[in-house]
Amino acid sequence: MKFTAKRRLYSLAVVAAVFGHFQNAQAADESINLKTMGSFHIGGRLVEISGKPVKEMLFSAGGVPVRIDPNGTYQVEQMYVQYFIPAQERGSVPLLMWHGGGFTGVTYETTPDGREGWVNYFLRKGWAVYNSDAVERGRSGWAQYPDIFKGEPVFLTTANPFERFRIGGGEGSFSQDPSKRRYLPGNQFPADGYDNMMKQIVPRWTTTDDAIMAAYLAEVDKVCPCVILFHSQAGPFAFKAAQARPDKVKALVAVEPAQVGDPDKVAALKAIPTLMIYGDFIDKDRRWPTIRKNGLAFVEKIRTAGGSVDVVDLPEIGIKGNSHFPMMDRNNREVADLIQKWLGDKGLYR
Amino acid sequence: MKFTAKRRLYSLAVVAAVFGHFQNAQAADESINLKTMGSFHIGGRLVEISGKPVKEMLFSAGGVPVRIDPNGTYQVEQMYVQYFIPAQERGSVPLLMWHGGGFTGVTYETTPDGREGWVNYFLRKGWAVYNSDAVERGRSGWAQYPDIFKGEPVFLTTANPFERFRIGGGEGSFSQDPSKRRYLPGNQFPADGYDNMMKQIVPRWTTTDDAIMAAYLAEVDKVCPCVILFHSQAGPFAFKAAQARPDKVKALVAVEPAQVGDPDKVAALKAIPTLMIYGDFIDKDRRWPTIRKNGLAFVEKIRTAGGSVDVVDLPEIGIKGNSHFPMMDRNNREVADLIQKWLGDKGLYR
Numbered sequence: 001m002k003f004t005a006k007r008r009l010y011s012l013a014v015v016a017a018v019f020g021h022f023q024n025a026q027a028a029d030e031s032i033n034l035k036t037m038g039s040f041h042i043g044g045r046l047v048e049i050s051g052k053p054v055k056e057m058l059f060s061a062g063g064v065p066v067r068i069d070p071n072g073t074y075q076v077e078q079m080y081v082q083y084f085i086p087a088q089e090r091g092s093v094p095l096l097m098w099h100g101g102g103f104t105g106v107t108y109e110t111t112p113d114g115r116e117g118w119v120n121y122f123l124r125k126g127w128a129v130y131n132s133d134a135v136e137r138g139r140s141g142w143a144q145y146p147d148i149f150k151g152e153p154v155f156l157t158t159a160n161p162f163e164r165f166r167i168g169g170g171e172g173s174f175s176q177d178p179s180k181r182r183y184l185p186g187n188q189f190p191a192d193g194y195d196n197m198m199k200q201i202v203p204r205w206t207t208t209d210d211a212i213m214a215a216y217l218a219e220v221d222k223v224c225p226c227v228i229l230f231h232s233q234a235g236p237f238a239f240k241a242a243q244a245r246p247d248k249v250k251a252l253v254a255v256e257p258a259q260v261g262d263p264d265k266v267a268a269l270k271a272i273p274t275l276m277i278y279g280d281f282i283d284k285d286r287r288w289p290t291i292r293k294n295g296l297a298f299v300e301k302i303r304t305a306g307g308s309v310d311v312v313d314l315p316e317i318g319i320k321g322n323s324h325f326p327m328m329d330r331n332n333r334e335v336a337d338l339i340q341k342w343l344g345d346k347g348l349y350r
Numbered sequence: 351m352k353f354t355a356k357r358r359l360y361s362l363a364v365v366a367a368v369f370g371h372f373q374n375a376q377a378a379d380e381s382i383n384l385k386t387m388g389s390f391h392i393g394g395r396l397v398e399i400s401g402k403p404v405k406e407m408l409f410s411a412g413g414v415p416v417r418i419d420p421n422g423t424y425q426v427e428q429m430y431v432q433y434f435i436p437a438q439e440r441g442s443v444p445l446l447m448w449h450g451g452g453f454t455g456v457t458y459e460t461t462p463d464g465r466e467g468w469v470n471y472f473l474r475k476g477w478a479v480y481n482s483d484a485v486e487r488g489r490s491g492w493a494q495y496p497d498i499f500k501g502e503p504v505f506l507t508t509a510n511p512f513e514r515f516r517i518g519g520g521e522g523s524f525s526q527d528p529s530k531r532r533y534l535p536g537n538q539f540p541a542d543g544y545d546n547m548m549k550q551i552v553p554r555w556t557t558t559d560d561a562i563m564a565a566y567l568a569e570v571d572k573v574c575p576c577v578i579l580f581h582s583q584a585g586p587f588a589f590k591a592a593q594a595r596p597d598k599v600k601a602l603v604a605v606e607p608a609q610v611g612d613p614d615k616v617a618a619l620k621a622i623p624t625l626m627i628y629g630d631f632i633d634k635d636r637r638w639p640t641i642r643k644n645g646l647a648f649v650e651k652i653r654t655a656g657g658s659v660d661v662v663d664l665p666e667i668g669i670k671g672n673s674h675f676p677m678m679d680r681n682n683r684e685v686a687d688l689i690q691k692w693l694g695d696k697g698l699y700r
Contacts (some may be wrong), residue, residue: 031437032384037470038460041549046508057504059451059556059583063609064637066514066557072507073526078549080456087381101409104489106430110388120387139454139488142551153493155409157422158396164416176423199391199428202491206409225626233409252642259413267481286413294412 005046032123033087036150040217042222043215044078047148064119067214071148077208080105080139081132083225084119084242090126093225093250095289097131100215100232100258102156104138104145104201105131107231111328112193118229118327121336125349132222134234137202137214145205150256153203161201164323165289168282184281209236216241227348229257229339232324239298240307243268251346253339256324260298270307273346274299275339279322280315288324292295310342373375374424381435381474385447385526391490391566392572394428396609398497426498427558429565430455430489430571431482431576435467440476442698443575447481448566450582451606452506455481456550457581460644462543468579468677473685480573484584485562495555503553511551515674516631516638527560534631538671538679559586574598577698579689581605582674584685587595589648593618601625601696603640605691606642606674620657625689625695626650629672638674662690 050071058064082105084096097118099107108118108131121128136142136149143149159174161167162181167189168174173182183191216237220226225248230238235257243265252274261269274346276299282288286337299309314322326335343349400421409416432455433444447469449457460466460479473479486499493499493566497554503552509524511517512531517539523532533541570576577596582590585607592599593615602624611619626649632638649659664672669684676685693699 007696022507032387034384036466037382037458038466041456041546042518044549049507056555059504060585064640066637067508068504070505072509075503075508075545075551082459106389106391108491109389109432110359114390116388117633118385133489138481138491139456139490139550139552141549144503152419153494154409155420155424157399157419158425159422160418161585195425196391198425199394200489201425203494206407236412236414258409287416290414290569295674333445 011288016170021096028237032120034123035085035087037082037084039082039139041078041080041081043135043218044075046096046141047074047076048072049074049144049147058075073144074148076141076143077135077211077215078132078177079132079135079212080142080218081130081219083130083256084123085128086123086126087127089128090350091128091227091343092350093227094128094130094223095122096219096223096226096228097129097235098228098230098238099132099134102154102161102201102204104133104202107325108327111190111332112200113190114193115332117332119262121333122340124337127341130226131217134237135204135215137207140215142203142205149205149208151205151207153202153205154196155200156259158198162199164287166279167194167323167325169284170286172274175218178304180225181313184284184323186321187323188280188331189323189325190328190330193328194348197325206294213237213240217244220245221249225341227252227253229255230257231327232258235259236261239269242272246272251343251348253277253342254295255326257295260295263301265297266298266301268303269302270305272307274302274307275311275342276309276311278311278313279324279326279337281323282313357594373418380409382434382470384473385437387432387434388615389432389489391428391430391432391484394425394542397424397426397493397531398422399412399424399494424493424498426491426493427485427561427565428490429482429485429569431480431569433478433480434473435478436473436476439478441470441577441693442700443577444478444480444573445472446569446573446576447479447483448506448578448580448584448588450584452511452554453550454483454503454550456488457675458677458683460585461540462547462550462684463540464543465682467682468686471692475690480569480576482569484587485565486555486558490565492553492555496596499555499558501555501557503555505553506551508545508548513546516629516635517544517673519634519676520636529550530654532644532667534628534634535672536671538630538681539673539675540678540680543678547675563587563590567594570595575600577601577603577693578604579605580607581677584610585609585645589619596622601693601698603627603692604614604645605676607645610645613651615649616648616657617655619652620655622657624637624657624659625654625692626661627685628661628663628675629674629676631669631673632663647653662688
């Protein structure tokens, strides 16, 4: 009997150990346990090109020449979406992440100084995450111009984001020499990550909004109901997507939206809880006071139509020093905690 | 006593059930358990542009105009790498995946018809996987031309890969109407995935080999020792990377390499076990007999220098119908099994 009791205790200890191990494997900051992950492209259209000369091209020194006939049909304006589905989903709907202008979904991956970004943060919390590259950026590919895309692509100098996005103190604050860069005092942007952030930036057009919008709507139609978390240039895309598909969008998390939705369709947003987050140093910038003012005017219209928007100016709640990139800033977890709590308060997390 | 025995049986059943659950959570096709995942950019250089006019640009209708001075310093030719580290690593070194021309790392993600690709396959087996986008493709970004990149980018028509990569039966086999496409008989390429594969293709240059090579070497220096699994255009990059860093590359898996390494440096490859895989229909194509012949001539040089290369023509071992894209073909798991077994035979899997 004593022997048996010992065996039972041993068995229970094994059960506890195995359970413990298994629970650790699930825990935040321990491992990321995925049911699956993958990617797809969505949307886009076919375009005909004709009347151009045929070329023979050598794709690499020593290769076999390839005949390239540029006339024909091209697939353009599709969008790349990468997804990660946790083994145990705790978000009541998937979380879509839409990046800002000149960037790709890399925005939400590892921060430029090598810490975990918001994809990992929300995945570890149990959200299914869909992280995309807008049309014409990153793995979405881009189309020939001027034949298909109109206008020229925009390339950013290493100085441009530093001076324009409240990392440095405006024009003239950047130097290629890191020791001579003039940061806004108390800035949370990781100084040792700036040069790396420049590697994340890709060319962009300013004429492709309709194509970007169409692909985002295609994503919403495929993946949602959902929450959309979006940054900067994605502001108008996300608000307009919600206005076009109000039943499919369960919440909007606007991180420093550069612009907003259609002011004539604010009623469509009234049942969609919205969180709007602004960082620090807004009043120290030439453009950001106007951008924020336009955002708040839109918020007032939504509220007048009966909608619910929570506007958080981070410095006002004691979270100081954020640049335009809170998902990359040193306190990116703190800002994510705020979003996570808000989503929970809205009943979207179980 | 009977009661106790019952309890013991019950306890053991719980242990078995919990163990079973935990093992399933680890097992292939059940869940993907990651220690972490993330991304980084590597390599690249700074380039100065001067003497161009300043522009005021509106980035979106209704936005705040932005002054764009195109003169300045640009970050170019970096490479994007996404990594997935299993909770329990079983590969003795990480597995790097390098894609072919006109593609990105998406090559190895979900297949165009929605099945799991080789990233998931090897991750589920316990390999740490580093999947990259070559310089100027996908999330690596690209540089302005002709100022920085020389020559023009190449765009592929929807007909081009179908006719050029042994999916269809050569020139004239493609039709935009899926029901009229003339596939090579018995082809394993997923017919319902072809239009989607076209969405994965991005513009490419034919003048950027040096930049691509430099970034791959930077990846090898950061991540390796490693195994490199590579496809098509990555052939010369991977063989040359191994020739430049023979101590860091523990095995090469060449999937239909379009070209090879430096024939004068084959001795550097003699200690690196190499697997070379060719699909079906080679003799039915205009270019592929030459490409394969060049590949085999390089293999002979490596063997003469004392190296070990296993060449597998898939149809000869009964794996029939593969296009140029075995990682996307319907039997992609079967081809992955062959690679996995070979890596195990070489002592690289524990």
